Amino acid sequence: MALCSGAPASAESLSLPDMGKLTATGGVSQLEGAGGGGITPWALITGYGSSDSYGGNAHYTQVSTQDYTLKTYGLSLGIADRVEISVAKQEFTGSKAPLNQLDIKQDIIGIKLKLSGDAVIDQDKLMPQIAIGAMYKRNNGIGGLGALGVTNVKQLGATDDHGIDYYVAATKLFLDQSLLLNGTVRMTKANQMGILGFGGDKHDNYKPMFEASAAYMFTRKLVGGVEYRMKPRNLSVDNEKDYYDVFLAYFPTKNVSVTAAYATLGDITIFNPTTQRGWYLSVQIGN
Structure with a gap:
């Protein structure tokens, strides 16, 4: 089986998943549902389907800090190691007054x-794997603050309760060095990934935000690394800060992965002006 993309696959060859890609080369599901690291998308296509097949997965992720919890769950599909489609739902809740009822x-x-x-085949080239992507996001309103009239x-x-992020990602895998490097540039107006809407009273224009990941493969099944994600600062009520994390991902089989991380998410609203730090745990199953 081919490990990566090549000639277009026929409808017949796409009838069954072939699990043809190397372990961990589909990445994990990041907070917005795309294949990549924990907080940033990579150029890799989710799942283990080769260019002659497809793969998909389901994921559940939870991040818990001192004052907030973020839960994300969703589905994604990789087709012919060329196209990825994902759907995800996020739920953000508070645990400290005055936002302890926030939902x-x-x-x-x-x-x-x-x-x-x-990323796999081009080991003799400096050229990384490059992908473009978009995420349409719709905020479903704020619960728990009705007493405040919000x-x-x-x-x-x-400015808006919906918006689109656009990004280009470049991922380079150095198999001999067991090292993966990724850089992503995202055009966005999202406040806290869109949880606090899009655009704001300070700024209401698309800005390029840089995101980066570096991962080391300790074994074929254990990967550790660090990530960074720039954030726009559009709202007066949200002194938004960049995201960071240190992660460890375990792939016991190609059907299952478990990712644990310690994340720093900065301030989230002026009502609880504390740097939010906490644990990130994600489970992904699929093929």
């Missing part, structure tokens, strides 16, 4: 297209 939900639909390069992110200063 915000957001729906995300993503698509990714591999443009060039191949039910929509626009009341916090956001």
Whole structure:
């Protein structure tokens, strides 16, 4: 079986998943549902389907800090190691007054297209695998703050309750060195990934945000690394900060992965002006 993309696959050859890619080369499901690291998408296509097949997975992720919890769950599909489609739902809740009743939900639909390069096959080239992607996000309103008269992110200063992130990602895998490097540039107006809406009273224009990951493969089944994600600062009520994490991902089989991380998410709203730090745990199953 081919490990990566090549000639277009026929409808017959796509009838069954072939699990043809190397372990861990589909990445894990990041917080918005795309294949990649924990907080940033990579150019890799989710799942283990080769260019002659397809693969998909389901994931559940939870991040718990001092004052907040973020839960994300969803499905994703990789087709012919070329196209990725994902759907995810996020739920953000508070645990400390005055936001202890806070409950915000957001729906995300993503698509990714591999443009060039191949992270596995192109070991003799400096060219990385490159992909472009987009994420449509819709915030479903604010729950738990009705007593304060706040039910929509626009009341916090956001311009919109929906928006689209656009990104280009470049991923290079050095098999001899057991090292993966990724850089992503995202054009976005999302506040806290869209949980607090899009655009704001300070800024309401698309900005390029840089994201990066570095991962080391200790074994074929154990990967550790670090990630960084720049964030826009559009809202007066949200002194938004960049995200960081240190992660460890375990792939006992190609059907299961478990990712644990310690994340720093910065300040989230001026109502609880404390740097939010906590544990990230994600489970992914699929093929």
